[in-house]
Amino acid sequence: MGASGWVSTSLPYLTPPGAGRGDPWAAEAAARGRRGTQRIVHAGEVPAPADVAELLGVPAGEPVVVRRRLILLDDEPTELADTYYPFAIAGGTRLAGTARIPGGALTLLAELGHVGVLVREDVTAGMPDEQEREALRTAPGEPVLRLLRLTLDGDDRPIQADRMVMPALRQRLRYQIRIG
Numbered sequence: 001m002g003a004s005g006w007v008s009t010s011l012p013y014l015t016p017p018g019a020g021r022g023d024p025w026a027a028e029a030a031a032r033g034r035r036g037t038q039r040i041v042h043a044g045e046v047p048a049p050a051d052v053a054e055l056l057g058v059p060a061g062e063p064v065v066v067r068r069r070l071i072l073l074d075d076e077p078t079e080l081a082d083t084y085y086p087f088a089i090a091g092g093t094r095l096a097g098t099a100r101i102p103g104g105a106l107t108l109l110a111e112l113g114h115v116g117v118l119v120r121e122d123v124t125a126g127m128p129d130e131q132e133r134e135a136l137r138t139a140p141g142e143p144v145l146r147l148l149r150l151t152l153d154g155d156d157r158p159i160q161a162d163r164m165v166m167p168a169l170r171q172r173l174r175y176q177i178r179i180g
Contacts, residue, residue, distance in 0.1 A: 038069045078167070
């Protein structure tokens with residue numbers, strides 16, 4: 001387990017909490033006696049990077065909407081999270097702006113008629129680039145975990161792709177699977 005003692009699970013971040021409900025990250029941190037916050041550092045239309053374009057099923061370079069966030073635990077950077085949406089879903093919506101969204105992005109997606117039913121996550125480890133290292137305040141030579149998540153709706157259409165970068169020494173990812 002990492003130095004922070006933090007165990008991360010994806011499930012709370014996959015279900016819309018509903019309008020009027022708080023941020024799942026803040027709620028999860030508060031339940032553990034910690035303070036979870038996030039800063040939206042950029043939101044808007046960008047050309048789709050090749051890996052994101054492949055996930056979303058659009059041509060590389062085609063416009064998509066991104067929300068880039070710095071996730072903090074007790075005011076310390078713990079994750080960089082970029083969430084990409086197909087332009088047809090998010091263009092012209094609050095997803096393209098930096099203002100907080102009541103109930104969060106998943107609640108807004110649900111209000112727009114897009115509910116995720118299948119999620120695929122791929123986790124890899126590696127070294128951060130200089131920008132990631134500075135933003136996450138990692139030590140030289142400290143590795144990061146990269147989590148790439150794709151969310152599909154009931155018709156297997158991509159509605160969201162997430163790229164997350166986390167200091168490996170401060171994270172433990174937990175996956176719990178019930179069969180049958």
